[in-house]
Amino acid sequence: MVQAPATHPVQVVLCLPILRGLTGNRVLLGMKLRGFGAGHIVAPGGKIEPGEKPAQAAARELQEETSLVAESASLEPTARVNFRFPANPAADMDCTVFMASDFSGMAEHSDELAPAWYPVGQLPLAKMWEDSSLWLGRMLLGERFDVLVLMAQDNESVARFATIPWPENKIPLTPLSEADFPTAT
Numbered sequence: 001m002v003q004a005p006a007t008h009p010v011q012v013v014l015c016l017p018i019l020r021g022l023t024g025n026r027v028l029l030g031m032k033l034r035g036f037g038a039g040h041i042v043a044p045g046g047k048i049e050p051g052e053k054p055a056q057a058a059a060r061e062l063q064e065e066t067s068l069v070a071e072s073a074s075l076e077p078t079a080r081v082n083f084r085f086p087a088n089p090a091a092d093m094d095c096t097v098f099m100a101s102d103f104s105g106m107a108e109h110s111d112e113l114a115p116a117w118y119p120v121g122q123l124p125l126a127k128m129w130e131d132s133s134l135w136l137g138r139m140l141l142g143e144r145f146d147v148l149v150l151m152a153q154d155n156e157s158v159a160r161f162a163t164i165p166w167p168e169n170k171i172p173l174t175p176l177s178e179a180d181f182p183t184a185t
């Protein structure tokens with residue numbers, strides 16, 4: 001049987017549950033326990049499965065990794081991040097990021113993630129991917145944008161970073177590629 005070529009870049013999602021409180025908002029992140037990015041604190045997420053819409057994948061990954069349950073229709077798309085790894089192109093990912101304000105259940109550990117709630121102003125950046133400090137806080141404060149993260153040869157540090165705001169804060173219909181981003185922002 002002829003195998004269909006694997007999608008490149010890999011299509012992935014991240015899903016950030018937000019708890020709104022009188023003393024400020026909290027976001028659920030977690031230590032990744034296995035697979036790509038293990039050892040970093042990350043947002044729940046993973047690969048879009050065949051036939052899934054990005055929001056469906058985000059709701060499924062959220063439940064699988066944290067036990068929190070959210071309706072895919074209630075998830076808000078907040079960013080698209082093109083992760084590019086020139087030293088390891090198989091790891092290139094197009095990531096749609098969602099925020100979840102409406103969910104049920106209690107966050108629980110899974111095989112993949114050890115979740116914990118963090119005040120949005122005190123993200124555990126020292127334990128996250130280096131690029132998180134460039135886009136995650138801005139997104140949590142309300143920016144809606146496409147992001148390019150070009151990794152350096154070590155596949156960890158950031159060689160180039162650029163953003164393009166979404167018109168009227170709405171996700172554009174067309175995905176962007178590396179060439180669409182300005183060389184400096």
Ligand SMILES: Nc1[nH]c(=O)nc2c1ncn2[C@H]1C[C@H](O)[C@@H](COP(=O)(O)OP(=O)(O)OP(=O)(O)O)O1
Binds near residue numbers: 035036129
């Ligand atoms: N530079 C980076 N910064 C960041 O914040 N997140 C990144 C990143 N590069 C990749 N990611 C995220 C996006 C994606 O949701 C996740 C990797 O996908 P997966 O969790 O599906 O990987 P796994 O190797 O665990 O795959 P499975 O075999 O499906 O479990 O890592």
